[in-house]
Structures are given as structure tokens and as C-alpha cells.
Amino acid sequence: MSVAIVWFRRDLRLADNPALCAAAASSDQVLALYIHAPGEETPWQPGAATRWWLHHALAALDASLRARGGALLIKRGDSSECLREALAESGATSLHWNRRYEPAVIARDQRIKETMRERGVDAHSHNALLLVEPWTVATQQDAPYRVFTPFWRNAAQRAHQHLPSAVPQSLRLLAAPSMPGRHTCTLDQLGLLPSIAWDAAFPTLWQPGEAGAQARLADFLDDSVDGYAAARDQPDHAGTSRLSPYLATGELSPRQILAAIHDRDAEGPGFSARAQAYVRQLGWREFCYHLLFHFPQTTVQNLNRRFDSFPWADPDATLLRAWQQGRTGIPLVDAGMRELWHTGWMHNRVRMVVGSLLTKNLRYHWQHGARWFWDTLLDADLANNTQGWQWIAGTGADAAPYFRVFNPVLQGERFDPSGHYVRRHVPELARVPDRYIHQPWSMSPIEQAECGIAGTPYARPLIDLAASRDAALLAYQSIRQLPD
Numbered sequence: 001m002s003v004a005i006v007w008f009r010r011d012l013r014l015a016d017n018p019a020l021c022a023a024a025a026s027s028d029q030v031l032a033l034y035i036h037a038p039g040e041e042t043p044w045q046p047g048a049a050t051r052w053w054l055h056h057a058l059a060a061l062d063a064s065l066r067a068r069g070g071a072l073l074i075k076r077g078d079s080s081e082c083l084r085e086a087l088a089e090s091g092a093t094s095l096h097w098n099r100r101y102e103p104a105v106i107a108r109d110q111r112i113k114e115t116m117r118e119r120g121v122d123a124h125s126h127n128a129l130l131l132v133e134p135w136t137v138a139t140q141q142d143a144p145y146r147v148f149t150p151f152w153r154n155a156a157q158r159a160h161q162h163l164p165s166a167v168p169q170s171l172r173l174l175a176a177p178s179m180p181g182r183h184t185c186t187l188d189q190l191g192l193l194p195s196i197a198w199d200a201a202f203p204t205l206w207q208p209g210e211a212g213a214q215a216r217l218a219d220f221l222d223d224s225v226d227g228y229a230a231a232r233d234q235p236d237h238a239g240t241s242r243l244s245p246y247l248a249t250g251e252l253s254p255r256q257i258l259a260a261i262h263d264r265d266a267e268g269p270g271f272s273a274r275a276q277a278y279v280r281q282l283g284w285r286e287f288c289y290h291l292l293f294h295f296p297q298t299t300v301q302n303l304n305r306r307f308d309s310f311p312w313a314d315p316d317a318t319l320l321r322a323w324q325q326g327r328t329g330i331p332l333v334d335a336g337m338r339e340l341w342h343t344g345w346m347h348n349r350v351r352m353v354v355g356s357l358l359t360k361n362l363r364y365h366w367q368h369g370a371r372w373f374w375d376t377l378l379d380a381d382l383a384n385n386t387q388g389w390q391w392i393a394g395t396g397a398d399a400a401p402y403f404r405v406f407n408p409v410l411q412g413e414r415f416d417p418s419g420h421y422v423r424r425h426v427p428e429l430a431r432v433p434d435r436y437i438h439q440p441w442s443m444s445p446i447e448q449a450e451c452g453i454a455g456t457p458y459a460r461p462l463i464d465l466a467a468s469r470d471a472a473l474l475a476y477q478s479i480r481q482l483p484d
Helices: 018-026 048-067 079-090 103-118 148-158 210-223 225-231 244-249 254-265 273-294 305-309 317-325 331-343 348-361 366-376 382-393 408-415 420-425 445-451 465-477
Strands: 003-008 029-036 072-076 094-098 122-126
Touching: 003 018, 003 079, 018 029, 018 094, 018 122, 029 048, 029 079, 048 072, 048 210, 048 244, 048 366, 072 079, 079 103, 103 122, 148 273, 210 225, 210 244, 210 254, 225 273, 254 273, 273 382, 317 331, 317 348, 331 348, 331 366, 331 408, 331 420, 348 366, 348 382, 348 408, 348 465, 366 382
Parallel strands: 003 029, 003 094, 029 072, 094 122
Antiparallel strands: none
């Protein structure tokens, strides 16, 4: 009987999995394989939060495979060696995987595909991650896009070219070989879970796995998608999808999301008016991958090279740590950073605010923020993380201009007017009246004492918002006339 290997990566699902469909269609049996080789993703190896999610997502995938008579074969080590070992163990003659778009992974996958074909292995890669692949969308000058709106106007026309597929009816799974090679290991042996219980709240908030993804999608469609345009900016309200961790690990595809929206609205092809605001966010994700593919240097360099001459400040260890821990004395910023630490996620509006404070008020290079988010976000995704931080810092494509500095006080008063979000994550501000909740330092010393914040950073923040904004704008003048 013919055997095909499906090499699972950031596509940890059985439904709408093109590699799995192709393998099931071309072979009698399919062996599911996962290879743990984080060193091959340097300099962006999976962060601590991502590893937590990955452990549970792999466990869920293995359970799904076992329910169908198979199992997930896990190997650790050099990907090429692990693949050769799995091919020898199973007798497989074909290999399928779904593409990734990180620079280091693209180069590795190309080498593997060439080597496998030279050895007579029928090796194929597929698209399971995106609605449109980066090289299929270009300007009229046949160049990559650097502005979102025309990119999405073009790409959206093709977003429905491929409908999501079901789990193949012909799928027959091969159990992991009974005589494992030297690279085979168990999930626990990967050591993905933390040794210190900083993740204690995660299991109460998240359900990794394909079933969890579908449940979260159903809840979003029932409760939030219609009001997304208005509610997405309100951190005190559950108005966002929270699907990003599932998209990052591939337990859910963007095609599945679009199909679910259309099925619910029963409006046929195209995007329903009620869902347009959310669908544009999927479009932004596509744009981030477009930029990552065409400008791979942006993971470590400014896309706008003018900012290579910008006078970034050398980070003060105390201030940087205060920002990371949510102890700057600025309520909305601290609430966001604490939400990130305790839940592995942060509201998108607040991500922009905390990023602006770091790159503009503190004037630290966006890489310091990108690295921290990479380690602490459950939805850490190199394309979104890179382009999101470059957008906030004003150094990227279609970016917010550097001179646009988010004022956390005004942002809080507009989007968290009663302070519910701030009080949820910064409980020491529980007694501060609503009118002062976003600037408690404006209270009198007596009022501060009555509210229990006297002598804390909330009585005198570590950062002077007005003076630091003026310093950032002055620094920007030094590069304003330089070419992009």
C-alpha cells in the first residue's frame, strides 16, 4: 500500500488542510508527522507563550488523529534528517506540507524540496495559510504593494477563489511506527511548557485545538461580528474575535472564517456589509504576509530606511522593565501590559497605545517591543508582529506617521470612559473616580491618599507624556527631509 507523509507545521487542523487532502487523494495511507526544530527559525524561534499554545494544540491534533485510528509522530532535530528517518520507517514515497512564509523557513523548505525530489520522493507544498499568496498580487507596475487599501482592493477580488475543504472522506491514517528512530520523542519530551506557573490563567481563558477554534468562531459569529466595527476599539467590551491564536497556529484558516460568515448571512459570494470591518482585518493579515514575503529584511530592519538615521534612545533598563511589567504609572498602558502577561493576549487598540508609548514617548526602537510581544503573545505571528510594530513606529508600509503620537489619557477617556478595562487589570486603581481614572496624578495629594495611590507611580508617572512627545517630535525633525 502506498504511504504519504503529511508534515504538519502551522496548520494543526484536519479540515481545510490542502496538504492532507492531497496526500489522502494520492496514497492509500497517510502518516501525520510533526518536527520540532526551533533552531531552524533563527532569529525568531517560538516564544514562551507560543510554546505553551503549541503543546496543547499538538495534543489536540494527536487526539483527533487517534480518534480516526492514527497518531501524530513527533520528531525532534534537523528537519531533513527527521524527514528521511520518517520516510524510511513508514516506506512512504511522497511528502506533503503547507507553506510558511518566514524568510528562514522559506529557504529551508526550498532546500528540503530539492533534496527530496533528487532522492525520488514526490514532494509538494500547498497553501493552507492565506487567502491569496504573496506573489499573486502586484501593482500595475508589477511591484509589491506598500499601501494597504489598493492591495486589499486587488486581493479581495480573489479571496473566494478556493472554498474550504472538509476532512477527506478517503483519509486512512497510519499509526506511528512501532520502532521509532533516534529522532522520535513524545510531546512532553519537547519541553514546551513553562517550569514556573506564569501560565496559570491560560487554561481558563483559552481552548487550543481545532475544536476550540470552531467554538470560538461560532461564538464570535453569534455575539460580535455584526457590531465589530463599533466595538473593536473598546477594550472594556468583548467585541473582537480573539481568533488570532488559532490563525497563528493554523487550527483555523481564513477561508473557513469567510465561509462561515457567508453561510450565516446567506448572501452568496462577496462580503456582507455587516462583516466588512472584520473581513478587512483578515485583509490586513494578508497584507502583512505580502510585506514579509517581498521585504523579508523587515523582521530586523526598518522598511522605511530613513529611520536608520533616527536618534533612537538607548533603553533605560528600569523604564523598559516598567513598561514590560505594566508599572509605568500610566493606567491604560499598564492595563494592557498586564493583560498581556496574565492572558497571553492584548486588545488591538491598546497594542497601538503601548507601542506608541515605547517607540515615541520613550523613543526606543520598535524591535524592543517586537521581541517582548513575540515572547508573551499567544498569537505571535512573525508577519503580523513585524508589520504591526513597524506600523506603530512609523517605520513600515502604510504606517501611522511618526508624528502621530497616541495619547494614552485621551485614548482611555475615549475608549474606556468608565475605566472598567483599567480597573480589571490594575486593581490598585479600584477606588479612583471615573473622571480621574486615566490620569490619577491630577488628583490632589489628599485625594490620592484616600484612593490608596499616594507614593505610587500613579501619583507621579515614570514618563512625562507632554515632554516626551515634544522630544519625539524634535527628534523626528532630524530625519524628516531624508529620502525614504
